[in-house]
């Protein structure tokens with residue numbers, strides 16, 4: 550049993566922005582020291598707002614939080630010394646070189662002389678930026694910039710590192726390299742890491758514990774395996790040729806729920822999802838039942854449980870759809886995803 554105090558503890562954080570957006574609606578988080586904790590949620594879920602509050606860049610309307618044992622509202626200066634922050638958007642000066650950025654950051658934290666030289670050289674080496682150290686950051690690739698961002702967050706050897714969407718916008722190769730790096734930071738250096746992501750795969754791969762965030766609060770939390778393990782059997786997803794109304798939804802639910810080995814029927818627009826003890830065996834019966842109900846099926850897939858299924862179960866919506874709705878509402882970076890209608 551772990552008897553050390555949590556590295557991060559947030560209780561019932563509430564935050565509304567001017568204009569009436571409730572960004573946080575009772576956010577609770579506990580992160581044990583030396584672990585990687587993933588805050589997973591679609592765009593607009595409240596991840597960055599949570600990070601801003603925990604890193605003292607914003608104040609909650611109510612609720613409490615401690616980081617490295619310090620209260621974020623009462624001792625923001627102590628919190629700032631104990632943490633490293635890599636914001637969603639890069640904080641590096643593009644007109645300066647990588648080395649200059651690191652030196653400036655080090656000086657801000659009180660490093661001088663050979664101590665500063667040594668730390669900067671160590672980080673450049675560590676993040677494979679030594680060859681590019683004296684080039685301006687504006688010429689760096691996305692992956693190099695992101696590695697520099699992480700290095701900047703580590704200059705003063707923090708206890709807790711916050712990574713807000715560390716791989717958003719990176720190509721798959723740079724993403725993989727960043728994953729390896731984050732794994733090393735927690736594994737070899739015992740750093741506590743709170744990362745946010747809207748990539749299911751990233752949370753699954755990196756985080757020892759994941760909290761799925763939806764509309765400003767945690768809907769479920771656990772290890773990726775325990776979350777997936779809670780779901781019985783396979784997921785079967787079917788796409789209908791046309792959407793069904795409220796009456797049709799009820800009809801479909803009762804038609805499918807009665808089939809042997811089929812549970813948890815969810816109907817959402819044109820998507821029908823069920824859990825089945827044996828997905829492949831259930832498909833013919835499911836298609837037959839839908840046909841008898843007069844509903845055409847365009848596609849059916851069977852999959853082992855994923856975090857997407859966990860999300861669907863706890864929110865009643867598919868992750869990809871929440872993501873699109875959040876994107877449309879946010880108008881921020883889109884990461885190449887198609888914008889869909891904002892309706893939820």
Ligand SMILES: Nc1ncnc2c1ncn2[C@@H]1O[C@H](COP(=O)(O)OP(=O)(O)O)[C@@H](O)[C@H]1O
Pocket residue numbers: 566567568570571572590591592593594595596597598599878879
């Ligand atoms: N400065 C702001 N002013 C007004 N609304 C904001 C501001 N920052 C975020 N929001 C809104 O708060 C909600 C949560 O945003 P955010 O915390 O950035 O979510 P995430 O990081 O999960 O995408 C969104 O609806 C977003 O549009």
Ligand SMILES: [Mg+2]
Pocket residue numbers: 596597598637713714
């Ligand atoms: Mg964000």
